[in-house]
Amino acid sequence: MDQALAHLTDPDTPIAIIGLGYVGLPLAVEFAKHRPVVGYDINQTRIAELEAGRDSTRETSPEHLAAARHLTYSSDLEALRPCRIFIVTVPTPVDAYKRPDLTPLIKASETVGKVLKLGDLVIYESTVYPGCTEEDCVPVLERISGLSYRASNQPQAPTHHSPLLPGLLPRAHQPRRPRTPPHHHQKSHQRLHPPRSPPSSMPSTPRSSPPAPTRPAASVLPKPPRSSRTPSAISTSPS
DSSP states (O other): OOGGGGGGGOTTSOEEEEOOSTTHHHHHHHHTTTSOEEEEOSOHHHHHHHHTTOOTTOSSOHHHHHHOTTEEEEOOGGGGTTOSEEEEOOOOOBOTTSOBOOHHHHHHHHHHHHHOOTTOEEEEOSOOOTTHIIIIIHHHHHHHHSEEEOOTTSOOOOTTSOOOBTTEEEGGGSOOOOOOOOGGGOOOOOOOOOOOOOOOSSOOOOOOOOOOOOOOOOOOOOOOOOOSSOOOOOOOSOO
16 A cells, blocks of 8 residues: 555554444444544433443444443544544435435534545445436545545655645545436436247258139129110209
């Protein structure tokens, strides 16, 4: 790894878990067995019960909470400033039409953007559709933090700049990329057809064409004898 990013693997580098639900809390507990972790949640009631060693979701036991000796809980934004790694685990509920509500995800991105620094790492563990991270979350991080997203396949910034974090660098050195719609908004008009059967290895025999339908023979009747009388003309004169 680049020396400018070596702090990400330092066991003393604190990790922030944003959202302490059924996903975030077990993750925070496991990380906190090895390195410092700040469990952040805006629900102060949730923070109070975790500090008391209770988990109302029953995702972790009191014994596991006690074993996470490096885990601290907070709803204060200032507690996140020393962290260099941010893992977002907020829920993404859906409405009656199965459309995801990104409000918690956008709010969490705004929170992270307020404390984001060069060299930090942001990870989204929330369930989202393809493209949501780059198209919905990254613009919020950029707007709040003043940094710009750097994809892993893009060239590094010049060496005289400050240490960079994977995915973010100073805005002046990153060209904006065109916004593409999420995949779930794209409609497919491709018609489906049944799969074709594989060609047979047996020689094909020509099919005999069905016989053409026969028309019933017309009956031939003798012509009636011609009358010797000529037809009378229609009179147009008054009688």
